[in-house]
Amino acid sequence: MSIARLWGSLRSYATKPELRKLRNIGIIAHIDAGKTTTTERMLYYSGKISRIGNVDQGDTITDFLPQEKSRGITIQSAAVSFNWQKDHQINLIDTPGHADFTFEVIRSVKVLDGCVTILDAVAGVEAQTEKVWKQSQRSPKICFINKMDRVGAGFSRTVKELIAKMNTRVALINIPLFVQEPQDQVPRFAGVIDLVNMKVIEWDPEDCDKINVTDATTAGAEIQEQLLRGRESLIETLGEYDENLIEFFLEEANGDYLKVPPELLNGSIRKATLAKFVTPVLCGASFRNIGVQPLLDAIVNYLPSPLEASLPETNHPTLPVKLDPKLGALMNNNKNLCVLLAFKVITDPIRGIMVFVRVYSGTLHAGNTAFNSNTGKKFKIGKLVIPHANVYEEVSTLYPGQIGILVGTTVAENVSTGDTIVTHSLKKDGLRSLDSKRELTVKINPIAIPPPVFSVCVEPRTLGNKKSMEDALGTLTREDPSLHVSFDEETGQTLLSGMGELHLEIAKYKLVNELNADVEIGKVMVSYKETIDGKTPEETISSDAGYQLTVSILPLPLHEDTLDVVARSIHETWYPLGIDNNYLIMENHRKYTTEELWPFQISFQAVINALISSSIVALQKGGKIARYPLHSCAVKVKGDWTLPPDIENPAEVLKLSRKLILTAISNIPQDQFSVLEPVMDLDISVPQKDMGSVIQDLTGSRNANILSIDDESGIDNNDQNIEFQKIAQEQFLPPDPTVKLANLGSEGSSMKFIKAQVPLRDMVSYTNRFRSLTQGRGSFHMNYSGMDKVNKDRLSSILNE
Numbered sequence: 001m002s003i004a005r006l007w008g009s010l011r012s013y014a015t016k017p018e019l020r021k022l023r024n025i026g027i028i029a030h031i032d033a034g035k036t037t038t039t040e041r042m043l044y045y046s047g048k049i050s051r052i053g054n055v056d057q058g059d060t061i062t063d064f065l066p067q068e069k070s071r072g073i074t075i076q077s078a079a080v081s082f083n084w085q086k087d088h089q090i091n092l093i094d095t096p097g098h099a100d101f102t103f104e105v106i107r108s109v110k111v112l113d114g115c116v117t118i119l120d121a122v123a124g125v126e127a128q129t130e131k132v133w134k135q136s137q138r139s140p141k142i143c144f145i146n147k148m149d150r151v152g153a154g155f156s157r158t159v160k161e162l163i164a165k166m167n168t169r170v171a172l173i174n175i176p177l178f179v180q181e182p183q184d185q186v187p188r189f190a191g192v193i194d195l196v197n198m199k200v201i202e203w204d205p206e207d208c209d210k211i212n213v214t215d216a217t218t219a220g221a222e223i224q225e226q227l228l229r230g231r232e233s234l235i236e237t238l239g240e241y242d243e244n245l246i247e248f249f250l251e252e253a254n255g256d257y258l259k260v261p262p263e264l265l266n267g268s269i270r271k272a273t274l275a276k277f278v279t280p281v282l283c284g285a286s287f288r289n290i291g292v293q294p295l296l297d298a299i300v301n302y303l304p305s306p307l308e309a310s311l312p313e314t315n316h317p318t319l320p321v322k323l324d325p326k327l328g329a330l331m332n333n334n335k336n337l338c339v340l341l342a343f344k345v346i347t348d349p350i351r352g353i354m355v356f357v358r359v360y361s362g363t364l365h366a367g368n369t370a371f372n373s374n375t376g377k378k379f380k381i382g383k384l385v386i387p388h389a390n391v392y393e394e395v396s397t398l399y400p401g402q403i404g405i406l407v408g409t410t411v412a413e414n415v416s417t418g419d420t421i422v423t424h425s426l427k428k429d430g431l432r433s434l435d436s437k438r439e440l441t442v443k444i445n446p447i448a449i450p451p452p453v454f455s456v457c458v459e460p461r462t463l464g465n466k467k468s469m470e471d472a473l474g475t476l477t478r479e480d481p482s483l484h485v486s487f488d489e490e491t492g493q494t495l496l497s498g499m500g501e502l503h504l505e506i507a508k509y510k511l512v513n514e515l516n517a518d519v520e521i522g523k524v525m526v527s528y529k530e531t532i533d534g535k536t537p538e539e540t541i542s543s544d545a546g547y548q549l550t551v552s553i554l555p556l557p558l559h560e561d562t563l564d565v566v567a568r569s570i571h572e573t574w575y576p577l578g579i580d581n582n583y584l585i586m587e588n589h590r591k592y593t594t595e596e597l598w599p600f601q602i603s604f605q606a607v608i609n610a611l612i613s614s615s616i617v618a619l620q621k622g623g624k625i626a627r628y629p630l631h632s633c634a635v636k637v638k639g640d641w642t643l644p645p646d647i648e649n650p651a652e653v654l655k656l657s658r659k660l661i662l663t664a665i666s667n668i669p670q671d672q673f674s675v676l677e678p679v680m681d682l683d684i685s686v687p688q689k690d691m692g693s694v695i696q697d698l699t700g701s702r703n704a705n706i707l708s709i710d711d712e713s714g715i716d717n718n719d720q721n722i723e724f725q726k727i728a729q730e731q732f733l734p735p736d737p738t739v740k741l742a743n744l745g746s747e748g749s750s751m752k753f754i755k756a757q758v759p760l761r762d763m764v765s766y767t768n769r770f771r772s773l774t775q776g777r778g779s780f781h782m783n784y785s786g787m788d789k790v791n792k793d794r795l796s797s798i799l800n801e
């Protein structure tokens, strides 16, 4: 049955949602934790689909791409909407877990208000989970400990890791219920003990729709004991945040943990979750259909509506943004101002280019005139649709807080990922009634694009295919800005760069099979960069036509996360170039300090856009050692620049500034350049008996720096989280009846956890080597850490490659 038919009779989302009943959430986790499996069950139990699909059979709703179906992994995030608890609307984005697709996660969490983090109960808190947790630090979260049916599942061990690694207190909403039947060798995970509602919930293993709910206060002694201790811990933790709860507990409930009513507890958990004081934790086994309905309740009960979500950060620190119960994030106190962020672009075979947007403020109508505050261009909004994975429902309006899609050629030509769109909520052509200085220039802070670390050479098979290859590459990078295309004028080669080997493999598949590019694709290479070691002298152009422009190039710290602490002067503005950690720095203009004094025909934004483009092009042309693109550099423009007053076309600014930046770079002596290579964080878990050979291989052949070897999966012993290690020790946690087996390899040897840093160059095709060293019993996870300078010996071997 087609998805369209499955959904044909279901509820439409064209009506205005009640903001307080809306939840925009993402499902995030390490690869294979069970995100798609859990999403599929949510769709089923919400009544959105009538049959459950499975990842392993390739028939889930959210993994609809052919490559997702055949590989059983999520590659792109997919959005679905459904209802729960009668009239709450949940807009959910299922994100990929593989590190190569991390940009999909970054751009999704940017527009979401809350997250469900799925953890594999056997693997615990894995490396990519830590990463996506940090990437979504603005969002309140709940955790779902999945795969409780697997032998070795450790609910309590995972909760402990969660507290200590993520530095969060937890609120256990439910805990696992195991039953030991005579025929079973190990206890069977059968359901949960609901600590809030004081119920025992058991799922029928044969019938996914049958649930048995009983009163936990009259259950067996062991359950009663766990209920009491679980509630005690929950109330004590919440009491640290919510005085009212403690007051009720002492005065009304007479100090009896079982007498605090569920509604009061839920309210308290909600408040503490929204304040990020606690993370509610639930458990289940989605594949066995256990625990999903309580998770849906928790999404509604504890995660924020758009009225409680953190406000969007904009480029105008003084522009007032506040929450309005009807309009969402009200900006500049203007009820007519509609502001949206484009966070994703895809090409649909039938509808063409589709731009996913989140409406932050106001109401968006199909056919309205809109303004792209990143490009400074006006355009018409075409059709609007709401996504249900790859099925789309046409609507005439997108309301505040909603996630929807813009379709049509004008949108395709005018909007890219990360752009802020502004329009008037009521008038079709109402841009003129908006404040041109603040409202039409408001930009929601950009979506950070991680740097590509691997490249392949792409060549057209015949010269006649060159144009179609370029078009196809354009489509690819437009959909996925974490892919990057560069052209080497000297060798005539086109390079496609991405986040990892799998990322490029999928890109190659798309290029050839979906975009029909007739191309030859070379083998995967590491992407090297160059940087400069000191500031260049200033370079000036002063022309008769009326141009004056002075630039210099400065080196920046190599690691992006240290950039925030770089002392930035209040006399300048930093514009990220969106690639290779490069920036344009504009000194405040000495003359044109306010909009009124601006004497040129061309807008300030158009000048900035031209300077950004020329900086990107010039820095991408590369350094003097091997013409690798320049990384961690800033182009600084002095605040005394001027242009001919009647200039209308930014192309001239672009041409002149590019020439100037290139001259500045060419004046840097060769010994001031260094080559950079990507370095990866490596997390490995191996049976103890294989540890020696794995470490020997890492240090002997791969230049790895071993950071730690632990028995547990790396809870840092640093001062920072001693407080949380203590909290983890004090937290009530039920016994883990099958956990001992979790730390045992198949031959009974215990597992070791290794953390290391290693140059990417030495890790190409590591998967096969690792598999043979551990006979498939270990696992490893690699994540981009940053760029490091290479020494002389290493440089000559890189250059000889």
Ligand SMILES: Nc1nc2c(ncn2[C@@H]2O[C@H](COP(=O)(O)OP(=O)(O)OP(=O)(O)O)[C@@H](O)[C@H]2O)c(=O)[nH]1
Residues within 6 Å of the ligand: 029, 030, 031, 032, 033, 034, 035, 036, 037, 038, 055, 056, 072, 073, 074, 075, 095, 096, 097, 098, 146, 147, 148, 149, 150, 284, 285, 286, 287, 288
């Ligand atoms: N035993 C068991 N297996 C599960 C459970 N949930 C998911 N799985 C299996 O785990 C594997 C990964 O499941 P997915 O749902 O694709 O995981 P994911 O997190 O969406 O994976 P990516 O999106 O590719 O990162 C599949 O083989 C599932 O059948 C569970 O509760 N128990």
